[in-house]
């Protein structure tokens with residue numbers, strides 16, 4: 420089981436992505452054999468949307484301080 424990290428987002432954790440996912444930051448495909456960040460984005464007008472990011476992209480954005 421992936422370990423939850425302190426990111427400030429309660430629904431975010433580290434995991435392996437399903438096939439065909441693209442990073443929510445750089446828009447590039449995410450390899451299924453590399454761990455990534457998974458987050459559920461809550462939208463005011465609908466159900467939560469699952470988004471995946473490269474761990475490197477999250478780190479660059481300051482999420483892994």
Ligand SMILES: [Zn+2]
Nearest residue numbers: 442445473476
């Ligand atoms: Zn990325």
